[in-house]
Every structure is written in C-alpha cells, then in structure tokens.
Amino acid sequence: MTKREKQIVEILRKEPMICQQDLADRLGVSRSSVAVHITNMMKKGIIAGKGYVIREDNYIAVVGGANMDIFGMPDHAFQREDSNPGRVVQSPGGVGRNVAENLARLCVPVRLFTLLGEDVNGDVLMARTQEAGVDTSYIQRERLHPTGVYLAVQDEKGEMRSAISQMEIYDQMDESYPESVLRVLSGASLMMLDTNLSPEALAFLLYRLPQTRMFLDPVSSVKARRVKHFINRFDTIKPNVHEVEALSGIPVTDDESLVTNAKYFLRRGVKHIFITLGDRGVFVADSSRMGFVQAKPCSIKNANGAGDAFMAAIMMTAMETEDTKLWALNGMAAAILTLSTEHTINRDMNPSRLEEIKKEYEITWKDLQNTSI
Structure with a gap:
C-alpha cells in the first residue's frame, strides 16, 4: 500500500x-x-x-503471551531494599499480545492466538485487544489457571531493575491448542512466535508449518533456549544481547562479535537479524548488508513494550517489501514512539506517526564497512 x-x-x-x-x-x-x-x-x-x-486475506498470525503488566516507577532515584515513593501503572501486556495490538494500530490485519484465564484480568485483556482491532476469535480461555501477570519495578530512568512473571498458564499449551487452529494459522502470510509458548507447542508449529515465514521474539535468555535447535526455521529473529548469546553461544563484546553472531545465524538459514542494543540502537544484518539503525536520544517513560512495537513495525513493513533497512527504520520509529508513554503500548501508534518520528528523531542507517557475508 x-x-x-x-x-x-x-x-x-x-x-x-x-x-x-x-x-x-x-x-x-x-x-x-x-x-x-x-x-x-x-x-x-x-x-x-x-x-x-x-x-483480510493477507493477515499476520501472532502466537504468544498475553498478560497483565504492572509497573512500579519511583519518583526519585531508585533505592534498593527500601520503599520507594512513586507510581504504579497497570496495563494489558504480553509480548505476543503487544505485537498484535501494535500491528492492528498500524492497520495490519492480525489474529492473536493465546491463552487467557476465566478471570477479571482475562476479561480486561480480551476487551482491550478487541478494541484495538485484533481478531481474538481464536483465543482460548482456561478455567483452572489464572491469566498471566508480569510485575516489574523500574528505576528513575525507566529501566527495569527487577521483575516477577506468573506465566504457568502457558505450561498448559501443548500440541492440542495449535492443532485445533492449524487451518487458520496455515493461512497467515507471516507468523510471529514468542517463547512464552511451551516447547511442545513451539516444536509443533515449526514442524507443521514449514512454508510459513516465521518471526521470532525470544522473550528472555532463558526461554530463548527453547528454540535454539530450531533456529533454522525462522525467517527473522529479534533478540537482545543476552538472548543472542543464549541462541548462538557467542559472547557479544564489540562490533566484530555482532558480525560473528550475524554470520552464525545467516549460515543456518535465518534471513533477517535484528539485535537490539539499548541506547546504541539496533544492529541489523541480512545476506547483502550489515549496519546499525540509530536515532537522537529520546526521553524514556517506560522501556517495556518498545521491542514489541519494533517487531510489529518490521512485520508491517515485511508485508510490503524485502528492504531490511526500511524494516529497521520503521521498527526504530515504533520503538521510540512507545518509549514516550508510561504504558506498554502507545495508543497514538499509526503509520503516519512513524513517518513523523523518523524525521523528528533523525533515524538513520549506518553501514558497517569491511564485512564479508
């Protein structure tokens, strides 16, 4: 379009x-x-x-987590082992759900596949996700297990200091759930998986849908190991430094080690690699180029959700072009837009705002020279 x-x-x-x-x-x-x-x-x-x-013939399927996010943010410098005056914000979250809502706000037809408890949090998540324009027809409700909850404490800069996740509901997702919706999943143009899914569900989807272009959000260094031996099945991956080390076993210490990691994945069949580097931006690699996407510094109200917005924007762009550079520029714009709100998702997310953000924050691409792929 x-x-x-x-x-x-x-x-x-x-x-x-x-x-x-x-x-x-x-x-x-x-x-x-x-x-x-x-x-x-x-x-x-x-x-x-x-x-x-x-x-909506061309739609994206997102299979992953949906949970209630609770964030504590101090008013002043964060003090360990002490009560910090501040604010507590509650909002719908979960990596998969966040990606799906961002896609809907970016005008991309999207269907979410996840598990919710039959409780108040589940009702709130369902209503908010539907309101954003996500197709929630295939979400399964669980009577015996509560909806997932993610509790995080941040410092005065918006960076996470500690977190607790209650996600046992996803241990119930064996092969039976994805198998029950396999026909719908197989019709997706692109599919995103996050590693909140059980190892059984991940393996089932990767083996039963060999022709589907898969995008991976590893979620954490621990959960990333669930797909380490299936990495060749993914078209695109978006790990941070800790997650990429867990997937490859190669420590990230400098730009050269980023290149080494990228080559590791490219040789195993991954086509697009985005390694998020915090305030350094994002390292990007495909079979023809490597480089960094960077932007002017921005104020951070909440760092949670920025990576999910990045994933949504690169998937939106992937529906239209194979230009990895453009994927990354749009992804960075979506991440910056999300960093500007206390909530996990910025309700102002839309394609027009991405174009404005790219100009406002001077988002640029810098080729990494002297790298043979």
Missing part, C-alpha cells in the same frame, strides 16, 4: 461508513482524489464490498 492508502485504511477501520467528502476533508485532499484512491484500492483487493469493507 502507498502512504495515502495506509491513511485511508486507518480511517476506514474506525469509520467504514464514512462518505468520500468527509474522508477527503479529513485527509485534506479533493473528493475526486479520494475517489481515485478508493477505486485503485478496490482493484488491488484492499477494499471489498459496500461500506468499505477491508479485505
């Missing part, structure tokens, strides 16, 4: 019965211009039927 078509889809998802004149006024263009765009979008199959129904 073109930039203008994305803007139109963004409006039509919220107001499918809007008339062309109102749509033109909203976009600041003529009615005739809108009519041309609508006609072209119908020819492309983006829009189908009356009421501007958005076709």
Whole structure:
C-alpha cells in the first residue's frame, strides 16, 4: 500500500461508513482524489464490498503471551531494599499480545492466538485487544489457571531493575491448542512466535508449518533456549544481547562479535537479524548488508513494550517489501514512539506517526564497512 492508502485504511477501520467528502476533508485532499484512491484500492483487493469493507486475506498470525503488566516507577532515584515513593501503572501486556495490538494500530490485519484465564484480568485483556482491532476469535480461555501477570519495578530512568512473571498458564499449551487452529494459522502470510509458548507447542508449529515465514521474539535468555535447535526455521529473529548469546553461544563484546553472531545465524538459514542494543540502537544484518539503525536520544517513560512495537513495525513493513533497512527504520520509529508513554503500548501508534518520528528523531542507517557475508 502507498502512504495515502495506509491513511485511508486507518480511517476506514474506525469509520467504514464514512462518505468520500468527509474522508477527503479529513485527509485534506479533493473528493475526486479520494475517489481515485478508493477505486485503485478496490482493484488491488484492499477494499471489498459496500461500506468499505477491508479485505483480510493477507493477515499476520501472532502466537504468544498475553498478560497483565504492572509497573512500579519511583519518583526519585531508585533505592534498593527500601520503599520507594512513586507510581504504579497497570496495563494489558504480553509480548505476543503487544505485537498484535501494535500491528492492528498500524492497520495490519492480525489474529492473536493465546491463552487467557476465566478471570477479571482475562476479561480486561480480551476487551482491550478487541478494541484495538485484533481478531481474538481464536483465543482460548482456561478455567483452572489464572491469566498471566508480569510485575516489574523500574528505576528513575525507566529501566527495569527487577521483575516477577506468573506465566504457568502457558505450561498448559501443548500440541492440542495449535492443532485445533492449524487451518487458520496455515493461512497467515507471516507468523510471529514468542517463547512464552511451551516447547511442545513451539516444536509443533515449526514442524507443521514449514512454508510459513516465521518471526521470532525470544522473550528472555532463558526461554530463548527453547528454540535454539530450531533456529533454522525462522525467517527473522529479534533478540537482545543476552538472548543472542543464549541462541548462538557467542559472547557479544564489540562490533566484530555482532558480525560473528550475524554470520552464525545467516549460515543456518535465518534471513533477517535484528539485535537490539539499548541506547546504541539496533544492529541489523541480512545476506547483502550489515549496519546499525540509530536515532537522537529520546526521553524514556517506560522501556517495556518498545521491542514489541519494533517487531510489529518490521512485520508491517515485511508485508510490503524485502528492504531490511526500511524494516529497521520503521521498527526504530515504533520503538521510540512507545518509549514516550508510561504504558506498554502507545495508543497514538499509526503509520503516519512513524513517518513523523523518523524525521523528528533523525533515524538513520549506518553501514558497517569491511564485512564479508
């Protein structure tokens, strides 16, 4: 889709019965211009039927965690082993769920596959996820296990100091759940897995869907080991430094070791590698180039959720182009937008804002020289 078509889809998802004149006024263009765009979008199959129904033949499947996030943030410098005055914020979270909501806000058709308890937290997560535009038809509710909860304490800079996760509900996800929705999963253009899933569920999906382009969020260095021996099945991976070391066994100490890690994965069949480096940006590699994506410093209100937004943006871009550099630029913009809110997801996430953020924070690509792939 073109930039203008994305803007139109963004409006039509919220107001499918809007008339062309109102749509033109909203976009600041003529009615005739809108009519041309609508006609072209119908020819492309983006829009189908009356009421501007958005076709969802090309959708992304996200299989992963959904939980309630609880964050504690001190008002002043964080003091260990002491009570810190501050604020407590609760919001829907979970790596898979966050990626799915960000995709929906980026106007990408997305279906979420996860487990929720039959409890208040599960009800809140279901309602918020549906409200964002995610297809939740295939979420399974569990009566005997509570919805996952993630509790994190941050320092005054928004960086995590410690966390506790209650995620035993995902131990119940054996092969039976993904097998029950396998037909829907197999129709996805792209699929993202996070390692909150049980090893059995991960192995089942990777072996039963060999033709599906898989994207991996390793979640943590401990859980990353669940897919270490299946890494060749992934098209794209987005680990941080600790996770990449767990997957490859190669310590990250400098730029040269990043290159060594990238070559390790490329030789095993991974096509796109994004290693997140905190305030250094992101190291990016594919079969033709390696480099860094960086931006001006930004204020951080909450570091949680930035990686999930990055993943959503690269998947959105992957639906349209194989330009890994553009994937990374959009991913960085989504991460910065998320860092600017106390919540795990920025409700202002949309394609237009990504373009604005790229300019505002001067997001740039820097090629890594003298590297043979």
